[in-house]
Amino acid sequence: MARGGGTTRETVPGSPVGRPRRSVDAAPTAPTGLLRSFRPGRDTLWSSSRGTLLATGAAERLDLPWTSDLPDLVGERLREAAARTPAADALVVGAAPFRTGAAAALVRPAAVRRAPGRLRPGRPVAPVPAVLSGAPAPAEEHYRESVRRALDLLADGTLEKVVLARALDLRTASDVDVRALVAALAAHDEEARVFAVPLPATGSAPRTLVGASPELLVSLTAGRVLATPLAGSAARSADPDEDAARARALLASDKDRREHALVVDAMAHALGAWCAELSVPAEPELVATPTVWHLATRVEGRTADPATTSLHLARALHPTPAVGGTPAGAARRAIEELEPVDRGFYAGAVGWQDASGDGEWAVAIRCGVVEGPSVRLHAGAGIVRGSDPDSELAETTAKLALLRSALGA
Numbered sequence: 399m400a401r402g403g404g405t406t407r408e409t410v411p412g413s414p415v416g417r418p419r420r421s422v423d424a425a426p427t428a429p430t431g432l433l434r435s436f437r438p439g440r441d442t443l444w445s446s447s448r449g450t451l452l453a454t455g456a457a458e459r460l461d462l463p464w465t466s467d468l469p470d471l472v473g474e475r476l477r478e479a480a481a482r483t484p485a486a487d488a489l490v491v492g493a494a495p496f497r498t499g500a501a502a503a504l505v506r507p508a509a510v511r512r513a514p515g516r517l518r519p520g521r522p523v524a525p526v527p528a529v530l531s532g533a534p535a536p537a538e539e540h541y542r543e544s545v546r547r548a549l550d551l552l553a554d555g556t557l558e559k560v561v562l563a564r565a566l567d568l569r570t571a572s573d574v575d576v577r578a579l580v581a582a583l584a585a586h587d588e589e590a591r592v593f594a595v596p597l598p599a600t601g602s603a604p605r606t607l608v609g610a611s612p613e614l615l616v617s618l619t620a621g622r623v624l625a626t627p628l629a630g631s632a633a634r635s636a637d638p639d640e641d642a643a644r645a646r647a648l649l650a651s652d653k654d655r656r657e658h659a660l661v662v663d664a665m666a667h668a669l670g671a672w673c674a675e676l677s678v679p680a681e682p683e684l685v686a687t688p689t690v691w692h693l694a695t696r697v698e699g700r701t702a703d704p705a706t707t708s709l710h711l712a713r714a715l716h717p718t719p720a721v722g723g724t725p726a727g728a729a730r731r732a733i734e735e736l737e738p739v740d741r742g743f744y745a746g747a748v749g750w751q752d753a754s755g756d757g758e759w760a761v762a763i764r765c766g767v768v769e770g771p772s773v774r775l776h777a778g779a780g781i782v783r784g785s786d787p788d789s790e791l792a793e794t795t796a797k798l799a800l801l802r803s804a805l806g807a
């Protein structure tokens with residue numbers, strides 16, 4: 399499992415998405431150029447503050463089960479690839495589902511193009527087609543009832559926290575232009591990690607996971623670990639005074655701080671097993687997304703073993719209580735029982751890893767699966783003692799609003 403398989407480290411800390419030290423672009427491509435070249439259904443696009451990446455074609459599909467073996471298997475394939483191809487192209491990108499054991503959608507692309515900086519499209523590349531209808535799945539009353547049932551489990555001590563999600567199925571007038579949706583998401587949330595990942599098709603139309611995640615599951619850069627768990631939310635307001643008041647109330651909310659602390663504690667525990675140093679701030683801070691305020695904590699560390707890869711860390715952390723719950727087993731069972739719609743890739747992990755083991759994985763939230771003229775969105779909310787069914791439903795509505803507004807709905 400030795401990282402790099404005897405090759406020298408290629409990446410520069412803080413450089414765009416694994417850009418190799420040796421490669422110097424004569425005429426660097428802009429992120430918008432990569433978006434123009436992006437072919438939905440075939441290529442993968444990823445954009446974060448570390449850079450924008452376009453992965454084209456498939457040298458090898460790695461749709462392996464999302465088990466604890468996956469990081470070692472991917473690491474092996476990357477080392478083999480790095481020995482044969484330019485190291486810069488030895489990369490794995492894609493997504494892993496919420497359910498551990500289900501198949502990931504990972505690819506080692508045939509070619510990789512990179513651009514410094516995040517995607518900031520000035521204007522939409524094409525209009526997104528009009529949304530004709532939207533159907534919640536399950537019905538909103540069913541979601542409220544699930545929250546009530548979760549509150550019973552919390553009251554009898556079976557659970558400390560569970561995240562309950564619901565879906566929204568949208569129908570559009572014509573096939574959704576994934577490139578336009580990516581551009582709209584990047585314009586709506588300038589801080590998020592924006593992604594478009596082709597998924598195995600189930601019908602005749604290509605399926606693509608598209609989103610703008612505010613939550614970094616974990617990144618690894620030359621031994622430096624960073625995770626920014628989010629949990630505890632308040633809907634934004636268009637009125638600046640009211641918006642600021644909601645942010646202050648969130649920071650002071652006992653219920654939200656408990657909900658947040660459970661995530662941070664679980665992540666510190668999981669990362670502690672892999673890190674020689676770990677720093678966990680005692681107090682959360684506020685993070686603003688376009689539709690929701692969150693409590694956030696910046697967890698930083700240094701790996702104990704140079705053979706540790708970003709996927710080892712992502713797999714060890716997943717599912718964090720920001721998408722699962724506490725205790726993890728009881729939360730998983732509650733989700734299976736109370737959520738009628740399979741999460742698929744929602745609340746899984748999405749990102750990339752290079753041959754050195756460095757990589758960046760976001761929690762796959764604020765996302766949807768586009769398939770021709772239909773889009774399935776998902777959003778969840780953390781339920782703890784003191785949660786209120788109406789407020790949790792409203793929170794999921796606010797979280798769904800990011801994708802809805804990018805779709806013009």
Ligand SMILES: C=C(O[C@H]1C=CC=C(C(=O)O)[C@@H]1O)C(=O)O
Nearest residue numbers: 628630631720763777778779780
């Ligand atoms: C599960 C989601 O959000 C998570 C991330 C931030 C805040 C959350 C919350 O307050 O419940 C969730 O843990 C989602 O957006 O679908």
